[in-house]
Amino acid sequence: MTKPGTNSLRIYVDLGMNAEERRLLEEGTQGHVLVFPPTPVSSVLAKAERDPQFASVDVAFGQPDTQAIAEAGSLKWIHVSSSGITRYDHPEFRSRMNERGIPVTNSAGVYHEACAAHVLSFILAQARGLPSALGSRAANGTKEWLSLRGSCVPLRDQTVLILGFGAIGKRLAEILRPHGVKVIAHRRKPRGDEGIPVITDDRLDETLAGADHVVDILPDSPATRHFFNPARFEQFKTGAIFYNIGRGATVDQEALAAALRSKRLKAAWLDVTDPEPLPEDHPLWAEPDCYITPHIAGGHVDETKTLIRHFLANFDRFVRGDELVDRVI
Numbered sequence: 001m002t003k004p005g006t007n008s009l010r011i012y013v014d015l016g017m018n019a020e021e022r023r024l025l026e027e028g029t030q031g032h033v034l035v036f037p038p039t040p041v042s043s044v045l046a047k048a049e050r051d052p053q054f055a056s057v058d059v060a061f062g063q064p065d066t067q068a069i070a071e072a073g074s075l076k077w078i079h080v081s082s083s084g085i086t087r088y089d090h091p092e093f094r095s096r097m098n099e100r101g102i103p104v105t106n107s108a109g110v111y112h113e114a115c116a117a118h119v120l121s122f123i124l125a126q127a128r129g130l131p132s133a134l135g136s137r138a139a140n141g142t143k144e145w146l147s148l149r150g151s152c153v154p155l156r157d158q159t160v161l162i163l164g165f166g167a168i169g170k171r172l173a174e175i176l177r178p179h180g181v182k183v184i185a186h187r188r189k190p191r192g193d194e195g196i197p198v199i200t201d202d203r204l205d206e207t208l209a210g211a212d213h214v215v216d217i218l219p220d221s222p223a224t225r226h227f228f229n230p231a232r233f234e235q236f237k238t239g240a241i242f243y244n245i246g247r248g249a250t251v252d253q254e255a256l257a258a259a260l261r262s263k264r265l266k267a268a269w270l271d272v273t274d275p276e277p278l279p280e281d282h283p284l285w286a287e288p289d290c291y292i293t294p295h296i297a298g299g300h301v302d303e304t305k306t307l308i309r310h311f312l313a314n315f316d317r318f319v320r321g322d323e324l325v326d327r328v329i
Contacts, residue, residue: 011222014062016040028312104329108167111298116171118297122269156180164217208235234258248274257283
């Protein structure tokens with residue numbers, strides 16, 4: 001750790017990292033003091049342990065506890081080490097941060113590329129019938145072979161509806177463009193810079209009824225819990241495909257299983273569930289057209305290094321007094 005300078009900041013980091021990653025962080029924060037908890041946070045979904053050191057820090061990088069934030073009188077900036085901000089996305093917390101003038105940024109810029117690629121992989125796998133074709137030994141010209149070929153559906157002119165149009169949704173729309181699909185975003189409050197058609201709640205039902213692919217990137221909040229419920233799934237176009245890389249809590253999973261059994265949905269592709277992982281006896285495991293990956297959509301090689309570099313770039317902006325990127329509060 002470098003010797004602190006006259007204007008040094010105390011930076012609390014609860015992120016787990018190896019020696020090389022720690023050196024990268026130390027080099028990028030020379031002249032400042034890094035403060036580490038006795039035990040790093042095990043995952044972005046885990047609750048941080050209380051640490052008395054947090055009371056005197058200026059910057060927090062990771063997943064700091066909300067109560068510790070409330071008690072930290074010198075705190076000036078929080079940088080969350082995930083794209084989702086579920087534990088902080090509450091009116092009371094937002095109001096408190098705004099009153100204290102504490103900006104909160106997230107790491108959407110780290111994960112948007114990988115998450116968008118994950119959804120695209122889901123969509124392409126479904127369109128090309130990969131779940132059925134992989135491992136098949138069907139001979140050319142047989143009934144099974146002809147069925148596999150005939151089940152592939154071109155994406156051109158199909159409609160993709162994205163709910164939760166942030167950094168991930170924007171990147172997904174960009175990489176879908178060459179495939180000739182029509183992409184529509186749903187937002188409660190359009191900003192005007194989406195670059196694609198945007199609908200609000202008043203047009204959601206009619207848009208669901210015409211969408212071939214529905215992508216859930218919604219955060220977990222009181223307003224989005226079980227957003228996809230039995231009534232919502234009834235609005236889907238028969239044969240639509242559902243994808244979720246947002247948060248598992250946004251979906252009534254019993255209703256999802258029912259929609260699959262009734263064939264309202266042709267398939268579901270999930271990277272998130274509630275809980276994670278699902279219990280072995282959960283009905284979604286038994287659905288042949290439900291495909292689940294274990295919350296890996298944002299994962300990529302050297303992920304922690306990318307996360308640290310993203311923080312360091314924002315840290316330089318913070319020190320200079322420049323506008324922060326990925327600001328959410």
